[in-house]
Amino acid sequence: MSSANLIRVALGAYLLIFFSYLLGPLVVMSLTAFNSASFPAVSPWACFSYEWFEVLFNDKHIRDGIYYSVVIGIGTVILSVSMGLAASIVLTQVWPKLRSTYYTMIIAPILIPGVVLGISTLVFWDRVGAFLGVSDGSLLHGLFHNGIFLTILGQSTFIASYTMLVFVARLQRFDTDLTEAALDLGATHTQAFRKVLLPFMRPAIASASVLAFLASFENYNTTTFTILEYKTLTTVLAQKVRLGINPSISSLAFIIIVLTIFAALAFEAANRNKDRKLAAAQGRGVTQKSGILPSFLTGNPAAVVLVLLAFMVIVMVGTAQRYSPEACKIAVREAKQIEIQKRIDALKETRRQKEDAKAAQQPSNAAPATPNNSSAFGNVFAPGNLSGDAPEQKVDEPEPQSGTGAFGNVFAPDNLSSD
Amino acid sequence: MKKPMIFSQFFKNNGAVMGSALIGLVAFWLIFLIILPQLSMLDYSFRYNLPPAEVGGPKDVYTLSNYEHLIYGSDSSHQTYNTVDLKVFMRTILAAMLVTIFNIFLCYPLAYFLGQSKGSGFVRLLVVLLIIPYWINEILRAFALRIIFGDSGLLNEALMFLHLTSAPIDFIRQDIALYAGLGYAYILLMLFPMYNVIESLDRNQIEAARDMGASWLHIHRRIVIPYAKPGIVSGATMVFMLSAGALAAPQILGGPSSLWFTQLVYQWFNDSLNWQQGAAYAIVLLVSTIVIVLTVMRVFKVNMGDIGK
Amino acid sequence: MSSGVAVDLENITIRFGDFTAVKDANVNINGGDFFSFLGPSGCGKTTILRAVSGFLDPSEGRVLIGGKDMAGIGPNKRPTALIFQNLALFPLMKVWENIAFSMEVAGASAGERRKRADELLDMIALGGQGDKLPSELSGGQKQRVAIARALCANPDVLLLDEPLSALDLKLRQHMRTELREIQKRVGITFIYITHDQGEALTMSDNVAVMKAGVIEQIDTGHHIYDDPSTPFVASFVGENNVFRGKVKSINGANAVISTNRSGDLLSRITPAQVGKMQVGDDAMMFIRPEALELAPTDAASETTITANVMNEEFEGNSFSVFLEGDGGKMIKMSVPNLGQDHISARGENLSLRYDASNAVAMPAGELASE
Secondary structure (H helix, E strand, O other): OHHHHHHHHHHHHHHHHHHHHHHHHHHHHHHHOOEOOOOOOOOOOOOEOOHHHHHHHOOHHHHHHHHHHHHHHHHHHHHHHHHHHHHHHHHHHOOHHHHHHHHHHHHHHHHOOHHHHHHHHHHHHHHHHHHOOOOOOOHHHHHHHOOHHHHHHHHHHHHHHHHHHHHHHHHOOOOHHHHHHHHHOOOOHHHHHHHHHHHHHHHHHHHHHHHHHHHHHHOOOOHHHHOOOOOOHHHHHHHHHHHOOOOHHHHHHHHHHHHHHHHHHHHHHHHHHHHHHHHHHOOOOOOOOOOOOOOOOOOOHHHHHHHHHHHHHHHHHHHHHHOOOHHHHHHHHHHHHHHHHHHHHHHHHHHHHHHHHHHHHOOOOOHHHOOOOOOHHHHHOOHHHHHOOOOOOOOOOOOOOOOOOHHHHHHOHHHHHOO | OHHHHHHHHHHHHHOHHHHHHHHHHHHHHHHHHHHHHHHHHHHHHOEOOOOHHHOOOOOOOEOOHHHHHHHHOOOOOOOOOOHHHHHHHHHHHHHHHHHHHHHHHHHHHHHHHHHHOOOOHHHHHHHHHHHHHHOOOHHHHHHHHHHHHOOOOHHHHHHHHOOOOOOOOOOOOOOHHHHHHHHHHOHHHHHHHHHHHHHOOOHHHHHHHHHOOOOHHHHHHHHHHHHHHHHHHHHHHHHHHHHHOOOHHHHHHOOOOOOOHHHHHHHHHHOOOOHHHHHHHHHHHHHHHHHHHHHHHHHOOOOHHHOOO | OOOOOOEEEEEEEEEEOOEEEEEEEEEEEOOOOEEEEEOOOOOOHHHHHHHHHOOOOOOEEEEEEOOEEOOOOOHHHOOEEEEEOOEOOOOOOOHHHHHOHHHHHOOOOHHHHHHHHHHHHHHOOOOOOOOOOHHHOOHHHHHHHHHHHHHHOOOOEEEEEOOOOOOOHHHHHHHHHHHHHHHHHHOOEEEEEEOOHHHHHHHOOEEEEEEOOEEEEEEOHHHHHHOOOOHHHHHHOOOOEEEEEEEEEEEOOEEEEEEOOOOEEEEEEOHHHOOOOOOOOEEEEEEOHHHOEEEOOOOOOOOEEEEEEEEEEEOOOEEEEEEEEHHHOEEEEEEEOOOOOOOOOOOOEEEEEOOHHHEEEEEOOOOOOO
């Protein structure tokens, strides 16, 4: 008995750790979206605020990014769903000896690193463009150089493999006699495809489209190479995150998380509802009293949570119209000023002592020792940035061919203690 | 002699219009999106980075110099070997392997738990909870970890509050953030293939073994793990390839210097505008990861057909 | 309704790679006939059907429908309609849409289609069920919908690929009668594929028995049963006791076979082999269990066999007696149930006799494997 309890406790602890690792960062990030502090943090908590949502909605780069992401997503869905569907149909008919080779080829893009796919797409279509003699200003020039076309191609290369897997799973349950029956009854091949196979594949096409769109929307590795003139949401975000972060990104993440939860719950609720209807149709379902709740909600926890969540969002948006954290912010700012002054004094003091000590042993110090060195990320979180007016710093990207030690800096003893 | 017959049968089965559409789409994908771009990249990697005017000219010949650069470094460098890039390369491969192994151990118990306790509401809730982070952008997930691992991030605040450390720990420079981020980024790609396979394992097999007195460890070693092998290898392959090829996590969670091989590739392309050199590095990454994956698949006797299930 | 159209297969050979599925088949099917291909699974009968319906082209030979060569004409252009083994009703379409599918692809209006579908639904006694989905129908109803769907295309030839195999025994017997009636009513040519000899014999005007891609015999059901031309047909259609031996003497259409274990036995030579057998040839002789009857024990002759009773089984309408003759030769006898308690006792030594006209002899050959 006690060993069974032990296992249960261990399992509980393990689940807790796993899900904390998985969801904890997302929760923390969501919370930072409501903190008025100018860099994303939950502690110290300044003021509850919606201002980062406003910053987000006014950010033209992000709006454009979303627009291009959607355009590319739609293009990728169309291309990858058609290619994946065609490939899966061919897979069911391909000569048995060729089958495994063919399968390896169409599954390979999943395993090729996204970076490599991006590069190869860029390199190849750049050549095609050159071969076609695409000149500035021509219609084709836009096609090859604004990056949208290339990104759709690059993303579809591997997303088509994902859609193919969805279609293969569905096709395994397709009875090819149905197509033959349609042909036998006088349908052309196109009619048989349209009237028999396509309706059967519709659920798979729907889920493959969602999958393809999401995969396209969140892709970074391939897109960052193939997107040339414009930026997608992910590349905009990556740029922002690398150059310095602020909680408007958290607010975007929060919105995406809420949307995802909505979708997941809606999916789960629909599934439950279907299961329940099925059970009821088979006479196993208990006849339910039609109470206050609509039948969709009874015995469907996912649906209940969904409705509650929707309610919360409405309340939140409602309060956001009125709530103003100004008073709180002023108070926090004053407290902070005093805190910063204290820290600066303390820092000056320690530095003076250190320099005195160093000067005694080592008169000339190497350049990286200055606190204002290449540690872009370190500084973002440095207390001095709290005031929000620190100059934005570029990420330091050392030239790879300079053999003189990108790592040298990291391991330089002074860097570790510089803050 | 046989090939034309196959094609004629194919067109007979699908009709001229549908047959051409199917063949056309598949051919476009295979030839223009998969094969030719890879070959094109391979070709690029053996060329000099020349100004546009000289492309196709007498200087435009094949060379191994881009690969030599990875091993020996530039001529002006004082070292015999390009230790910086080689170190990054080794670090990428080894760290990707470690991340993969870490993920296997972390996911296996959960995959087993979810796979074997079917249908209960709690399990369904857990699966929904798993799906949510799956669809959050890679960038945003890395960003979330940065909030936690930053100098004044939640983790440091917590450690300092508990007096476990007096000064903030620089998780980012210590690479801890990077490895945590990589482990985090693709963990579900390890979990789901394992879960799918274990879910199809007949519970009676486990009960039969238990009935015959097999220990808990023995059941896993002899029954569950051999059965779940395709799922484990499939997940491990995905995690390894994606970790080794990750770009967002190293860019966001890595320190100021380049830690990850993909970052070098990125820099050759976007900062140095030396596509030829970048293509060579990409080829090295592609070939070495594929060789490792194929070796592992050979060792564990897993087929390509098991991948992506 | 359209009158029957003849179907001719001329020297049809069908190969898949190195495998020959059908070898040099010649079949002439009269217009309006109910014609069956009977054979064990894998004998090539479905392949022939697919060649007639146009899903595959014969490697050699011609398919003629109504005297017209069908080469290069796709399944959707041939005047045939196929009823699939699993029926292949479109699961996402309503019953009436299924039935009128051929009109839909030909561009008929919804009103026309619905009208014709309702007529056919009435014909198959499913009036008013048109708006159901196929999954809501019973097995027999689905069967009839599949027939109606095929007939809606006004085919000249209806092809049926073991359509009854999924039904239970009772329904199967009922559907046999119904199919035959429908065929008489519409008057078109039916080509029926089955491995069930009962179906083939009860419904067909003519039956072709196939073995491993080769047509062994084409004849009426009666002749197939009584006058099998090869050992395969004799052993595949119905039950038979087989006696191996050599031809001892031939007297016109009769022969004495010197059997390996049961002595010399007199038999009629099967009509297709008369004049083709020589004294001393390896031969096989077949006697059906129901052709054997009890004889006085001392009546030794060229039409009696002695054997010991091993076992007796009660079958309802008959008794099956299993006996062991000399040298361990197994013999089965079938005796109609006329109210007896039993026929024999275990271990009893019996003499069995038969009428020589009920035994058939032919050159030795391959038997149908059980």
